[in-house]
Amino acid sequence: MMPxxxxxxxxxxxxxxxxxxxxxLLAVAPALTNEERKRVSDYLRVSSPNAQEVLLILExxxxxxxxxxxx
Numbered sequence: 001m002m003p004x005x006x007x008x009x010x011x012x013x014x015x016x017x018x019x020x021x022x023x024x025l026l027a028v029a030p031a032l033t034n035e036e037r038k039r040v041s042d043y044l045r046v047s048s049p050n051a052q053e054v055l056l057i058l059e060x061x062x063x064x065x066x067x068x069x070x071x
Contacts, residue, residue, distance in 0.1 A: 018051070 004012075025044075029037060044050075 025040075029040075032040065
C-alpha cells in the first residue's frame, strides 16, 4: 500500500472528530424531550454538507480518477 499524504491523514482525523461528536450527540439525546429530539433531528437532516454528500463526492472523484488513469 502507498503511504498516505499529510492531507489524507488530516481528513481522516476530521472523520474521527465528527464520529466523536456524533457519539456525544447520541449520549445526550436520551436527556432531551421529544420536541427537542425532533428539532435536533430536523436540524441535522438539513445540515449541509452532510456525511452522505461528502461520501458521494469522495466516491465520485475516486471513480473519475480511476477512469482517467485507465486512459
